[in-house]
Amino acid sequence: MNTQSYTSTTVPAEGTRSESLKAAALALVLGAGLVFTAGFSHSSTIHNAGHDTRHALSFPCH
Amino acid sequence: MIIRVLSTSLVAGFLAGVLVAVIQHFTTTPLILAAEVFESQAAEAPSLISPAVFRGDDARLILAHADHDAAAGGEEGWAPADGIERTLYTSTVTIATAIGFAFLLLAGLLASGDRIDPQRALMWGAAGFVVTGLAPALGLAPELPGMPAADLIDRQVWWVATAVATGGALWLILRSRSLALQILGVALLVSPHVIGAPHLHGGEVSRVPAELAARFAATSLAVHAVLWAATGLAVGWFWQWTDSTGRA
Numbered sequence: 001m002n003t004q005s006y007t008s009t010t011v012p013a014e015g016t017r018s019e020s021l022k023a024a025a026l027a028l029v030l031g032a033g034l035v036f037t038a039g040f041s042h043s044s045t046i047h048n049a050g051h052d053t054r055h056a057l058s059f060p061c062h
Numbered sequence: 063m064i065i066r067v068l069s070t071s072l073v074a075g076f077l078a079g080v081l082v083a084v085i086q087h088f089t090t091t092p093l094i095l096a097a098e099v100f101e102s103q104a105a106e107a108p109s110l111i112s113p114a115v116f117r118g119d120d121a122r123l124i125l126a127h128a129d130h131d132a133a134a135g136g137e138e139g140w141a142p143a144d145g146i147e148r149t150l151y152t153s154t155v156t157i158a159t160a161i162g163f164a165f166l167l168l169a170g171l172l173a174s175g176d177r178i179d180p181q182r183a184l185m186w187g188a189a190g191f192v193v194t195g196l197a198p199a200l201g202l203a204p205e206l207p208g209m210p211a212a213d214l215i216d217r218q219v220w221w222v223a224t225a226v227a228t229g230g231a232l233w234l235i236l237r238s239r240s241l242a243l244q245i246l247g248v249a250l251l252v253s254p255h256v257i258g259a260p261h262l263h264g265g266e267v268s269r270v271p272a273e274l275a276a277r278f279a280a281t282s283l284a285v286h287a288v289l290w291a292a293t294g295l296a297v298g299w300f301w302q303w304t305d306s307t308g309r310a
Contacts, residue, residue: 017175019063020063020172020173020175021172021173022063022064023063023064023066023067023172024168024169024170024172024173025169026064026067027067027071027165027166027168027169027172028165028166028169030071030162030165031071031162031163031164031165031166031167031168031169032162032166033162034158034159034161034162034165035159035162035163035166037158038155038158038159038162039159040218040222044139044140045139045140048139048140048141048142049141049142049151049152049154049155050151050152050155050158051141051152052086052090052091052094052148052152053086053152053155053156053159054155055090055094055204055205055206055207055278055282056086056090056091056094056156056204056282056285057156057159057194057195057282057285057286057289058195058198058199058202058203058204058205058282058283058286059221060202060205060211060214060217060218060221061205061207061214062205062207062211062214
């Protein structure tokens with residue numbers, strides 16, 4: 001039972017390794033896109049909306 | 063799997079983002095608003111600035127973001143009005159950043175094949191803090207409005223390159239069994255700092271008092287650490303919860 005409990009939260013139990021890697025690639029693209037938009041976009045509207053967050057989380061600003 | 067990744071990242075990022083947005087409101091944001099007073103004053107009458115008279119409580123009375131940018135020659139165009147509107151936009155962008163961090167953290171966990179639980183996700187969160195917080199701050203200290211800084215694109219390129227190099231270095235050092243790859247990881251870890259972050263060399267003087275800047279740098283790193291820790295714990299917890307309940 002312990003072994004089953006342990007493996008139930010491992011990635012391979014969710015499916016094949018390739019499924020995990022596909023999901024990881026999608027997560028990487030979405031995560032990088034969100035962080036870039038919030039912290040690095042040169043749009044003045046996005047910059048002004050997120051100005052305080054950029055400073056607070058030490059993204060380069062101004 | 064895809065739905066589970068999406069739901070975990072969205073929920074964990076939202077929870078961590080809301081927590082950090084509240085913390086920001088009481089820690090970093092007052093310091094940013096205080097710095098903007100010096101920024102706008104210096105733009106209007108540089109010779110009258112006297113950092114020695116700075117008092118944080120007084121400074122908070124002037125919330126002149128929309129004006130200061132134009133006065134300081136910074137970003138123009140629409141900006142949220144000071145007060146609740148600015149707070150809501152700041153909180154929204156913080157939550158978006160936290161969701162982005164949750165996606166990145168989950169991407170690393172899935173690629174590694176590690177077991178996903180709160181403890182392990184918290185350790186990945188600690189690594190995330192080193193990657194996006196500590197390492198870039200070593201070259202580019204968290205900055206307040208009104209502080210002199212090098213070209214924005216140069217700083218952004220160095221920041222991203224440092225984060226990528228640090229992430230790759232941690233992977234090689236912590237997960238590789240080869241000594242040569244571990245040594246390569248150490249070289250990768252220090253290389254951005256050997257190259258050096260872009261800085262101004264013209265002797266520009268900051269408009270912001272050093273005491274305020276120092277407080278902000280320390281506070282910013284602490285907030286950054288809390289964001290990664292909360293994101294990691296929430297990712298690990300929600301991933302396990304969806305597994306144990308058969309949801310997602």
